[in-house]
Amino acid sequence: MGLFITFEGIEGSGKTTQIRMAGGYLKKKDVPCVLTGEPGGTPVGTELRKILLDKTSLVLSCRTELLLFAADRAQHVEEVIEPSLEKGEVVLCDRFSDATVAYQGYGRKQDIKPIRAICDFASRSLTPDMTLLFDISADKGLDRVIDRARRMGNVPLEDRFEKEHLRFHETIRNGYLALAEENPDRFKIIDASRDVDTVHQEVRIHLEGLIERQGYAVQ
Ligand code: TMP
Secondary structure (H helix, E strand, C coil), X not given: CCEEEEEEECCCCCHHHHHHHHHHHHHHCCCCEEEEECCCCCHHXXXXXXXXXXXXXXXXXXXXXXXXXXXXXXXXXXXXXXXXXXXXXXXXXXXXXXXXXXXXXXXXXXXXXXXHXXXXXXXXXXXXXXXXXXXXXXXXXXXXXXXXXXXXXXXXXXXXXXXCCHHHHHHHHHHHHXXXXXXXXXXXXXXXXXXXXXXXXXXXXXXXHHHHHCCCCCC
């Protein structure tokens, strides 16, 4: 069996840059790895992502949103994550079930208990071996999102979640921190307000520790 490592955080936490850097690092070390993410890690997921992030035309009820994220996850686990783990690969995944608890539970203020049950069903109870939580204040995170959007000429903001107000993102951050407190062995909280390279160094330390304990030959 391989290793399943998830990258989590609010918008602007830099986790997507970090997952790319982590993947590059593992490849350089000849560790077999796969980079993937949700929503959208499969062809079906790509279609679901378009619906989920559409900022204009679609009105999604909270329960529909939750079930679409769960559908994306069910497909992703079956088509990508489980087969990769069975091949002994390290799977680096940009968001997983913790995102659903943080966003649809804490963010949208829906009952957490059924959300956990739905995530469990969708993921066939797959739990990450390690979750890296890129922690940053919501105002700093959103400043970064706005800066990035300006640089790319995309103001006003891109998607339904980025358009949400500051309080929504603060609640999600608190949700993630509560999840980390509940699962201290699995979660590593990383201060994501620092520069990209410093954050990457800390990611490397966590990755190295885990993959060496798992018996991968690190070059
Ligand atoms: P991304 O920007 O990290 O690709 O994620 C897209 C958005 O989807 C992001 O705003 C977080 C949100 N999301 C949820 O609300 N619930 C989920 O279960 C997942 C995986 C993502």
